[in-house]
Amino acid sequence: MEFFKTLTLPQVLAHLTDSGITAAHFETVSLLDALGRIAASDCLAPEDMPMFDRSTVDGYAIIGRESAGASEAIPGFFQLAGESLMGEAIEQQLQSGQAVYVPTGGMLPPGADAMVMIEFTEKMDHETLLVYKPSPPGAHISYRGDDVRKGDIVVAAGRRIDSYDIGMLAGAGYDTVCVYRKPKVAVISTGDEVRPVGEPITFGQIYDVNGYTISARLLELGCDVVEKALVSDNYEMLRETVETSLAKADIVILSGGSSVGTRDFTARVIESFEGGRLITHGIAIKPGKPTIVGKIDDKFIIGLPGHPASALIIFNAVVKPLIYQLMPHAPTPFVIEALLSENVHASPGKDTFQMVQLYREGSSWHCKPIYAKSGMMSLLATASGYIHMTNEKEGLSAGTAVDVYLLQEVRL
Template identity: 40%
Template sequence: MEYFNCIALKEAEQLIVNKLEGLIVGSEQVSLVESLGRIVAEEVVSKEDLPPFSRSTVDGFAVRGMDTFGAGEGVPALFDIVGEVAMGQQTVVQIKPGQAVTIPTGGMLPSGADAVVMMEHAERPDSSSLLVLKAVAPGENVVVKGEDISVGRQLLQQGQKILPQDIGALAACGCVAVSVRQKPEVAIISTGDEVVDVDCTPVGGQIRDINSYALAAMLEDAGCRVSRNGIVKDQYEDLLAALSQAVNHCNLVVVSGGSSVGVRDHTVRVIKELGKSDVVFHGVAIKPGKPTIFGMIGKVPVFGLPGHPVAAMTVCGQIVKPAIQILLGQTVRDVYTIPARLSRSMASVPGRDDFIRVQLSKKASEYWAEPVLGKSGLISTMSAADGIVHIAADKGGLYSEEMVQVELITKQ
């Protein structure tokens, strides 16, 4: 077995981008209620104005704003009440100078009116008269036609993830279906003679399969449809058969374990055999996750991840998930960070990208990041973390109290 040759993280990222160019998954139409969290395949623009008519934002009286200028409690402006707007109905009343119309919140603004006097800023000496005690400017307490969303305005752009507020905007404009990217089909293969499923009681040197469950959860959260293809023993023929089957029906395959250079690590050899070419890279200068593999079998990208859970999850987050976003047609990585001060100094090796797990706490008006230390085989260090701090390859570490950006790990 050849030893892996580590390349820089940025180089690995660019190689993946080059290999996946043009491999965007297909699209499908889904109903509005099914579109949450999906990736937009085609731009969506509004075909109508919202609101479709000018409307009041308060209970009060529709007037011409200029007719109230100079009005105050000592010198109220007098208006004639010439009608009332019914909620949910069109009004045909036309307001003339010195006239007012009673209007509810959300009611259609009558023709000629351009403002609404709030109920508490007016008095009614009788059923047909109104005293305005505070002036209103044209446009005050009113939403005009198309002010929220106008015809032709972009509601969704290609590659955008649909959020709850987007669904609200789509519903308001009458969009009942959306064209979205199909969920990439991803297969996860766990390897290892020592690995057993979670419903088994480990004996001797056995351990339960952590990676396929954790990685499946991460990739489902990234918008994939994931199949866990079982546990494959450390036999070349077994992995060859499992990977050969997986690439026939998936857009991407992840192999957990078997990515190093031991006699039981067969992933590189299998990818070479099935792909009829060398792997794209074997080894990335990151910690944790150095023995990472990337290759292509036909048009299917295959990633070989380390067996240690934290390393596997780190590589999945930093390398595999961005590849998924390329397949989904997304151009901007979906990462959320917050600034925090590091609670202690952290050394690093120049030339290697380090990813440090941290817990967040708020002191006074700022966040502090406390490193969660532990080996890459300890899953508890990942479950205890709130986020990840990236130490770039051109740095030799971070100093205590230095301000850093923490990539958040979503927790409900």
């Protein structure tokens, strides 16, 4: 039997960091397609926003000081002098004692410096407006450039664009945005016992949980899953699928086929390619020791364990840092400090990852370890996150403050 060539987690991460893998190139996409993408350059406002002084209410534009002292008992009198039409510029100069009707969002006439809300006015006749409440200069007005000045950054380089950013970009007139290309990843599930979802299965078979879980995580991180394949335990078929995936992916992820069993071909496939080499066949980590990390030319091949929880742990510990090297300005993992509800044991000499569930108790966060076998899918759905105990730890005592790494990315 061939023994694992095992590295520690820090050693593996050092290989990934020193690999020379570089950030993805950028591309220009339509505005809506920019949702969830990372801006590759600063998007600057080409003009002031708003581009003109406008009203924030339905009412009348006036010279504010002329409404001083107005009340229901002694209203102010103004001469009606037309209206400002939506979407049209108004060039009419407002004279002393005049009032011009302006709808919400409409342009103020030159000379006006206040808006009086329509509910505090009354038309006495076709020419006279009564004002029952004073509106000081600046009241109910959004001045040119109040929102954004010309040349200001609307969306900064490195920001993951959300729906609110889309609104800002639309307001600035952007119909396309320069973004970083998504990392392209291929996901290959292996095993005679693994069947596609939607097909009937028999005893001894399982559905392709890992293929869908890992693909979904990649999509959540902003990757492009360019290949999702399911291959039986057949060396030639697996090698052919890996070769096809290498032609279109930056990273290839395999699930299953990473142990030293006689029908596990991942390591053999990697080494069969010219320029293929194993970095490690095993990581000193729990769970997930039978993990393969290799390279074919300049592309990484990661062989994940077959058990879903183990595969997810390795994905977060190894694959995600690798992906983030292809994503400039990648988000920082979101961590919550919590108190352990009970003792947790670790495996000396191994980095140990323990799934936990967060809960509030008073003003503090607490976390409860979740114990389940690594093949149990319910562990993935019930866990809030995990704690990481480095290889020199033998465990942690109840009441210890720990960092809980959330399974989902959160942007603050």
